[in-house]
Amino acid sequence: MTIDKTLFHPDYKPEPFWWEAARPGTTYSTNLPTQTEIFIVGSGYAGLSAALELAREGRSVTVVDALAFGEGASTRNGGGVSAGINLGKGISGSPGQNARDGDHKSLVRSLLRESLAAFELVGELVARENIDCHFERRGRFVGAYSKAHYPNLVEKAEFLNREMQLDAVAVPVEEQRSEIGSDFYHGGLAINRAGKIHPSLYHKGLLDACNRVGVTLCAHTKVTSIDGSVGQFTVKTEKGNCRAEQIIIATNGYTGDLTPKLRNRLVPISSQIIVTEELPKDLAHELIPKGRTISETPRVTSYYRLLPGDRRVMYGGRARFQDVPPDVSAGLLHRMMTDRWPQLKGTRITHSWSGFVAMTTDALPHMGQEDGLHFCTGCNGSGVAVMTYLGTQVARRILQDGQSDSAYFGLDFPGVPVPLYRGKPWFLPIVGEYYRYMDRKERRTGT
Numbered sequence: 001m002t003i004d005k006t007l008f009h010p011d012y013k014p015e016p017f018w019w020e021a022a023r024p025g026t027t028y029s030t031n032l033p034t035q036t037e038i039f040i041v042g043s044g045y046a047g048l049s050a051a052l053e054l055a056r057e058g059r060s061v062t063v064v065d066a067l068a069f070g071e072g073a074s075t076r077n078g079g080g081v082s083a084g085i086n087l088g089k090g091i092s093g094s095p096g097q098n099a100r101d102g103d104h105k106s107l108v109r110s111l112l113r114e115s116l117a118a119f120e121l122v123g124e125l126v127a128r129e130n131i132d133c134h135f136e137r138r139g140r141f142v143g144a145y146s147k148a149h150y151p152n153l154v155e156k157a158e159f160l161n162r163e164m165q166l167d168a169v170a171v172p173v174e175e176q177r178s179e180i181g182s183d184f185y186h187g188g189l190a191i192n193r194a195g196k197i198h199p200s201l202y203h204k205g206l207l208d209a210c211n212r213v214g215v216t217l218c219a220h221t222k223v224t225s226i227d228g229s230v231g232q233f234t235v236k237t238e239k240g241n242c243r244a245e246q247i248i249i250a251t252n253g254y255t256g257d258l259t260p261k262l263r264n265r266l267v268p269i270s271s272q273i274i275v276t277e278e279l280p281k282d283l284a285h286e287l288i289p290k291g292r293t294i295s296e297t298p299r300v301t302s303y304y305r306l307l308p309g310d311r312r313v314m315y316g317g318r319a320r321f322q323d324v325p326p327d328v329s330a331g332l333l334h335r336m337m338t339d340r341w342p343q344l345k346g347t348r349i350t351h352s353w354s355g356f357v358a359m360t361t362d363a364l365p366h367m368g369q370e371d372g373l374h375f376c377t378g379c380n381g382s383g384v385a386v387m388t389y390l391g392t393q394v395a396r397r398i399l400q401d402g403q404s405d406s407a408y409f410g411l412d413f414p415g416v417p418v419p420l421y422r423g424k425p426w427f428l429p430i431v432g433e434y435y436r437y438m439d440r441k442e443r444r445t446g447t
């Protein structure tokens, strides 16, 4: 594929915009101890929020990461903070296995209630730990990609208000320009109880908080094997061994051979993002007048927003389902962005990057304990709030000697229904093309 060089600003960088303010690094990193009470693999939001909760209760905690701290999805994401709107996708359909004990409705209610708690938790942590990360509760707009999607959004507004008091309002196409400077959608849904954050400043704030309460932090320390059982694990890493009583696996879209049973239930998908150069103030305001985050209804979805300061656009989506070089995804995302906003045709790109999210078959995140190892995983592309929350919940379960109030604990965690699947999603290009075909068809025919 030829790359149109005129799309790139002279200061273009193939790395996350967020790293300009807080780059994943090794600050606070120390030598691996020989012994710890709780050992956490992964230093993203899930690993750090678990560590923070445990260390605040006086436990001895060690967090390690194969990369620099937060170099996985937690410093690469779009920073949209939502309360359960995506979760609905996974649980509004057939109850399936998870309803084996009967009350599907009550399970749905509990999970939705926890989604809201996850959203609120981010605000609580930001306030309690004094994290300066541009957390703005300015809401979200979800655009209807096809005509037939709009009535579903009207229904969804009622559902979200009834079950979660999300302050959601259906926006008919005639009023759409009050939400987005585009005629691309067939109306949409505005959710006031949603927000956005600067992802890597939020991550840095959690890391600082962990350091303050005495968590041992070890960067560039890949875990290669775990042996033993609860109370007497031996963790082998590239930097030596450590004995631990409890282990938490918080590796999400970066889960590998260390935990094959988890890996085989997750499909890692690449998500890509671009950022534009600064826009004239009036134009930026016209694009998203209320400063909301934007998402949309197709299977292959985009998510976008203004950056802090409200002068630059961040546009994210699945340019490809598998990882592609940032220069390639930049061109594809730019085209998608200008389909929605033709007024940005001449606008240049300053940053382009990607990261991995973990999808699950039931589109739900999961937490639990298996072979003695605690885990939380499967953000399905929406984990700023929920992975912070699940990390905290896993920690509370350890603190409460195995008791948990969370409905996530004990949910069936289905495998990927592909024979001999071993964490390498060879089928993604096929599934991706099928999804794109269906999206185009529904948009064309209004179904």
Ligand SMILES: Cc1cc2nc3c(=O)[nH]c(=O)nc-3n(C[C@H](O)[C@H](O)[C@H](O)COP(=O)(O)OP(=O)(O)OC[C@H]3O[C@@H](n4cnc5c(N)ncnc54)[C@H](O)[C@@H]3O)c2cc1C
Pocket: 041, 042, 043, 044, 045, 046, 047, 064, 065, 066, 067, 069, 070, 071, 072, 073, 074, 075, 076, 077, 078, 079, 080, 081, 082, 221, 222, 223, 224, 250, 251, 252, 253, 254, 255, 256, 258, 271, 272, 273, 303, 316, 354, 355, 356, 357, 376, 377, 379, 380, 381, 382, 383, 384, 385, 387
């Ligand atoms: C491009 C992109 C855009 C996104 N946009 C949004 C958004 O707008 N809103 C939203 O809510 N969510 C979004 N997400 C999802 C969100 O970023 C994730 O759900 C969240 O960051 C996951 O946090 P985590 O702690 O579970 O995992 P991660 O932050 O991915 O951390 C996992 C860590 O585990 C480490 N690890 C793996 N194996 C080992 C090992 N063997 N030894 C040691 N360490 C190991 C990895 O190095 C990695 O740092 C997006 C994700 C991406 C990639």
